[in-house]
Amino acid sequence: MRLDPALLPLISLASASALPSWHDKSAHEIYHDGAGFKIPTVHESAVLARRILDIERVGTLSTVFPTTHATENRPSNVGGSxxxxxxxxxxxxxDTGNPTILELPIATSFKNVQAGSNISLSLRWHAPYKHWYSVASxxxxxxxGYLEEFTDEEVKDENIAAxxxxxxxxxxxxxxxNRIHVSKWVRLVVQEIYxxxxxxxxxxxxxxxxxEWQSVSQDEIEKARLPGEDSPWSWRLWFGLVDNKQEMLEL
Structure with a gap:
């Protein structure tokens, strides 16, 4: 069985209603509570979020341009954007769930913070599978949160650089x-999680x-599994693109 890539958008619409939910168990399982699919609890979601924080490496820092800037020739209409x-x-x-960031004060995000901007960090799970999927799923x-500089003692005691x-x-x-740019260690002190x-x-x-975010244990993080972590065929089972594992193996 081979699927025409042109049919995938149609298949996704047809199969979306059959997608199961999942939580902090092995990703190849179909999760249910005996009566139907089970939406993860807030705590289970916190565990998954903490696992993403543990596994992923790059996020998006969001800040706001100041209305004026003394040292940069910025367009006049970007202030507040x-x-x-x-x-x-x-x-x-x-133990805290606060991400560690290497701040370069010359970078735009940190300049905006220095000028009074709020800051947030957005992350998403990049599932390690090769087959088609929906980012929305x-x-x-x-x-x-806000940025807080590490003390020299914390950098040493917590082995931050390594x-x-x-x-x-x-x-x-x-x-x-380094001899190129001024840099320093900061943590994003988490205040809210969406x-x-x-x-x-x-x-x-x-x-x-x-x-809930702070109560997640390292043991929970290590045992949790995100979509696509366990096997390359599990995700296609969830989307209804194949009926079982054997059929997936025959593709």
Whole structure:
């Protein structure tokens, strides 16, 4: 059985109503509560969000341009406009859930913060499968908070540099003390979490209380499985593109 790629949009519409929900169990399972599909709880969603924070490496920092800027020739009409730019992060303080960021004050996001902007970090799960899928069906979320600089003692005691470079080897060239740019270690102190787990009829969409975010254990994070983590065929089962594992293997 081989599917014509041109038919995939039609198949997705036809099969969307049959998509199961999922939570923090193995991704190849079809999740249900005995009577039907089960929408993950707020805590299960918090676990999945924390796993994304642990696995992913790049997010989008969103800030707002100031109305005036003394050192840059910006268009006059961008003041107050939001801008989202990709940046590295790492989960170097897993007990808190606060992402670690290597701040370069010369970068636009951090200039905006210095000028008084709020800041947030948006993340999404990039599932490791090769087959077609809908981005609307996979989790994404936003962390609202503020930047706080690490003390020298914290950087040393928590081995921040080694943690960050393990996730981002290329960042070794612009660590604090480099000869190219001024840089420093900061944490995004999380204050609010907004979660979109996927389609609303099978995933939680809404705010995750900070206490739920902070209560997630490392053991829960390690045991959780996101869509596509377990096998390349599981996602196609969920979309109804194949009826069973054997049929997937025959494709």
């Amino acid at each position: 939001p801008i989202g730019l990709p940046d590295y992060f790492a989960n170097c303080e897993p 996979v989790p994404r979320f936003n962390l609202v 943690c960050f470079v393990k996730k981002h080897p290329d960042a070794a060239t612009w660590l604090p003390g 979660w979109i787990g996927g389609f609303g009829d099978r995933a939680y969409i809404g705010w995750i209380p900070l206490e």
